[in-house]
Amino acid sequence: MKPRPIALLVSFAVACDGAAPPPGPGVDVPEGPCGHALFVVATDYQSSSVSVVGWGGEVLSAGMIHSGTEQAGLSVALSGDVVAPTDRVGAGQLLVLDRYPASVATLIDPVEAAVTEQVNVQTGFASNPQDAVFARPDALYVSRYERNPAPGKVAFDAGSDLLVVTLPDAAITGRVDLGPAMVGAPAEILPRPGRMVARGGLVYALLSAYSADFKTTGDARVAIVDPEADTVVGHAVLAGARGCSGLAASPSGARLAVACSGTFGGTGTPDLSGAGVVVLDRGVDGSLVESRRFDAAVFDGEPLSFTLDFVAEDALLVSTFGALDDTGAALRDDRLLEIDLTDGSVRELLRSAGEPFTLGDIRCGAACGACFVADAGRGGVQRFSVEGGRVGAATFHAVDDGTGLPPRYLGAY
């Protein structure tokens, strides 16, 4: 917004003191076995800040990009609803998704500490993008949670699909219809795609399967997409699984895991009958077969959170949600748990500090011997060493970008 002469003439006011902290510097991190580095999205759901953290836990650039990086107008640079992709972002760039209402995917060059591309994935409606994955070296899939209430006005505007964005020009060139993955589901159940991972030349998209009004849920599914044809080539039905939002792939890609929270149904007490962790074996042909399931009872009846990751081929890190009492005080802590897939044992590793709903994204780099958990309650990330395929000691690393925003999401590039 350009300054107006009269505003300058009459502007005797002191601008807001406590102006936004200076942005973090650009960083050139060599690519290693786990990629370049991690990036942390800190947010209080009203504004956000992105920092770069090394796999050793060191903060390389605090607040590289944030909600105030550009002057606010009708929109802001980054809203408070910003998340990181599940899969590591290729091409050496950071990628964040501004979900609602902006529906924008933003690519960031960490060396220049500058935004290189912004892609509006609305196609005429608030599509609520949830994840992005490099389906091909020159194309992104962006999962769009919402269905367009009035499609047919703009190309590729149906929604509840995977949008194809071709790089480097960031052009929307197609969509993946997820209808074939919903075969057998009631008609009112929409796919509602969320997290995605790309393994073995295929893209796997988690479908949470809610109706348009969220009052009805269906069995969660995983759609299998051929990125060469941009079509669904298979799917797996997670019978009985509800509220599934977490997806992870094992280091070799031979397994996928899904975390399900159950259904909240508009009350403070969720129905945990469909909650738990589902482990799927991935076949040579890319198909998925359920091999193991851990229901809510394994986690003492606590709802699973939206995130999980493989420590190793036979170990998972998951977290459960805590709860608040009527005064707003912590009634139950979030818990970080390790699941041994060989014997089904569960081990508690960490609890939230102060308030529940503060343990955030989980991200592991088996090749780097480390797992991270965003810890909003403590203002940083917890780094766990991985030894012998199991989580070891934890060290806390504060992520101080000068704003005090709590770290919640983790990405990797």
Place this chain on the structure above:
Amino acid sequence: MIALLWGALSAAGVARRAHADEDAAIEVDVRGDALPRAGEASIPSTTIEAEDLRWPGRSVAESLARVPGVMIARTGGASELTTMTLRGASSAQTPVYLAGVRLNDELYRAADLSTVPSFFLRRVDVYRGHAPVELDRAGLGGAVLLEPEVPRGTRAMAGVGAGSFGSRSYFGGASLGSDAVGVAFAVRRDSTDGDFAYVDDRGTRFDESDDRDVRRRNGDARALDAWGALRVRLGPRGVWNTVVNAFTRRQGVPGLGVVPADRARAESERALVGSRLAVGCGGAASDACTISASTFVKRTRYQLDDPERELPFGTTRQVITTTSTGGQVAWGDTPLSWLDVRAGLGEAIEGLTVDPIGPEQSHAQRLSLRAFAESAARPVPWFELRAAASLSSERTESPGAGDLALSPAARLGASARPAEWVEPFAAIAYYTRVPSLGELYGASASFLGNPALTSEAGPSADVGTRFRAKNAYVDFGAEVVLFGRLASDLIEYKRSAAGTVRPYNVGSARFLGLEALAAAEVVEHLELDATVTFNDARDTTDGRTLVNDRLPFQAPWVATAGAALDFDDIQPVEWVSGARVGVGFLYRSPRFADPAGLVSLPSQVLLDADAGVELARDMIAVQVRVTNLLDDVTTDLVGYPLPGRGAFAEVTGAWP
């Protein structure tokens, strides 16, 4: 021009309020020495008179925006949701009364100022920081009273208007009566296309290449506002006023600028009846004794239809219905020549229904019982000490839940008039805000309730001085106020489970500020006014981690200025019997839009100009007004575009 409030030549006592109401009912046009004030001298207040309210294209919100301490938040055109904050107190903490009936709903407690057309208002009183004790809600930052017309003599008027964005209006009214009894009615129909232009940045602030100029879609509105008023004089010391208002509006709900909703529609309805009675009591020797009574009934209904779920409410239809009724009786007297006393009791029943969505408790009710008292002592003629207190018992009920809470409030104030030209004053007080029914029992499937909520509360203090000077050429007045306020147990929503949030009493805040205002009338034709407000609003919540503590949406600096040439009663050229031309300026400094202080909304510079001429002995009035003359591209809230420059005109015929 905003009329300043300062002490009259003689301090108006509490028990003399009935006479003040009578005077206002008679509508004597007084110029010169004294200007009416909204309340006692020990608290700051601002009155906006009808001549400043009734301009084409000027909303109540725009008039209030020029009052010190007021921040307006618009979501689009004049027919879209508009709320206000007062000295940092949120819209939920700022009660707004129309004809003595509180407009704040029981869902989120906000009052939508866009539902109050100004055409039948004769006055707006803004109590900055301290509300009159007889109001059923003492807002943490003050209160706003919108007063409708009272019948005055026999006259009729009708008019038409048109303006930018497809605005059209048709209105008419009449009053009939004498000094003893009067009745008036008026009706106004407003319509607008609401299709103002704005720049859609498509959510990509780092990329201007995809920005596009668009027009607001689905912003149309059709509103009908009807009023009836009855005034009956009851003997030499009594008056009875009754007001009936029906308002209805059908409109599009365009939502956010980057993802406009094309099919969402809403219907708003309001019906209220307010009746106020004041009579003298006691014998002739105690002619200050007054008994006053009031009663009201109000029903509102808001229906939102979102067939395509374009809005983020998760439903295709929602109907919110509120009902409220209540009454109050008060007695006032001057038992001693230097002492005024007043006491009263009040009750109200309020209900809220959210249908068809919502948690189990979608029906809720509140029963309030209230007692209040105040006194004013004048140990010497130039000094007044005032005390006021109230206690409210609030019982709320919803299926499966209920609660009883007590809400106290108290105030102590003083004012002095050691010389004609100066009047220092001060007040300290303690106020509370009870949670709304929506906060207690839930507003939607995602916004749950918390029956354990307690009242927000906090102390406040004001210190100020008024100045006045008058000679044959200039009538000048000014006021400077320093204020401070603390607020605790503030209600904030926090995640309580996956997909839901609940309110909790976890917040606290501190407010410090300065309000300075001045006005002058030069040679009876040139009117000047200016205000400067400084507000330092800070979040003091325990355990907060954010570095920034400045509260969002509170501009540190707000300045206004106005000038007008008013030639009333031009003679001898009677075919042009009056003329007026004026400009108004408002500046609002940059302010944060988020608690972290990262998002800074740019400053706002708004310049309005108006002109009017009265013809044929005031029988015909032509008014034109240009808003946002500089076409400032501005926003009060991120995501909601606001109109640029607009022009509006009205022609009104009146008889006699």
